Amino acid sequence: MLNILLIPIFLLFGILLQKVxxxxxxxxxxxxxxxxxxxxxxxxxxxxPFVDMDVKLLLPIASAYISFGLSWLIFGSLGKKLIWSDGITGCLIITAGLxxxxxxxxPIVRALYGEEGVEIALLIDQAGSFIIVSSIAIIVASIYGKGKKRKRDISWKILSFxxxxxxxxxxxxxxxxxxxxSFIMPALDWIAFSLTPVALTSVGLQVKINWQGMKSYYLWYGLLYKLIFIPLVIWGLFKHVFELExxxxxxxxxxxAMAPMITGSIIAISHDLEPKLASLLVGVGIPLSFVTIACWYWLIG
Structure with a gap:
């Protein structure tokens, strides 16, 4: 319970620090x-090093690729059909897809599922989200934006990170x-302990909400995809097709079901893909995701 309470506390602390x-x-x-x-x-x-590697762990990793792939398919198709600008289409693909x-x-997985949950979350993030944001997302940004990245630059960025x-x-x-x-484990434990307060304080410092922009249909298209649609797809596909338990x-x-990734929004902004929309997807998505994640947690048991 304490771990769950720390999440909104440190997020709010970061938001309040913006006023200092x-x-x-x-x-x-x-x-x-x-x-x-x-x-x-x-x-x-x-x-x-201690994770019991199982072939079924490939499915959690695949969830990140499924999320981004469907985002590219859906928003790319809608952009063409509804004649959206490249900026809007690219922004939604990247920001809602990550x-x-x-x-x-x-922090949320640790609070809900403990250390074993973090092991799986780490695989999803490092083998999934990080590789996507460092490579495929930049390719999408180059397609829909104005900047270009050489394949060599992308590869080096991943390998040297x-x-x-x-x-x-x-x-x-x-x-x-x-x-x-074993002699470095106490230090790793202390560093891991700092994750929740530092990460959520940092996120709180970066949360920006433009109330005028809340009227944007594109904002709600992105958040509906990110917070409702893709978790439903992952749940249905993994549970009923692949029988993951x-x-x-x-x-x-x-x-x-997590909110859009801050790094993804930065990539969209740096390529001039609707910067205000990218910031708003993160600024509104993070606080709102605490409500939707609670609903998902209750639904999936």
């Missing part, structure tokens, strides 16, 4: 760097049956 005038500039960026370069590698070393599986996802390096290292340790040294099914649905 003497707050160091770029605080959220510093917190994000700590999360990316310290916390995510630590989580990989803490959990992944879930906040780490900064928001990890510290969380991905530690993800590959931890998976290799798992395959080779090599455990994380237990924690892998629950974590797959909850992670797919």
């Amino acid at each position: 005038k003497k707050l160091p500039s770029g605080l959220s960026a510093y917190l994000n760097q700590y999360l990316i370069y310290v916390v995510l590698p630590a989580l990989a070393l803490k959990y992944l 879930a906040n599986t780490s900064f928001v996802g990890f 510290p969380p991905f390096i530690f993800f590959v290292l931890a998976i290799g340790m798992n395959w080779l049956k090599v455990s994380t040294p 237990g924690l892998p099914l629950q974590v797959s649905v909850i992670e797919s």
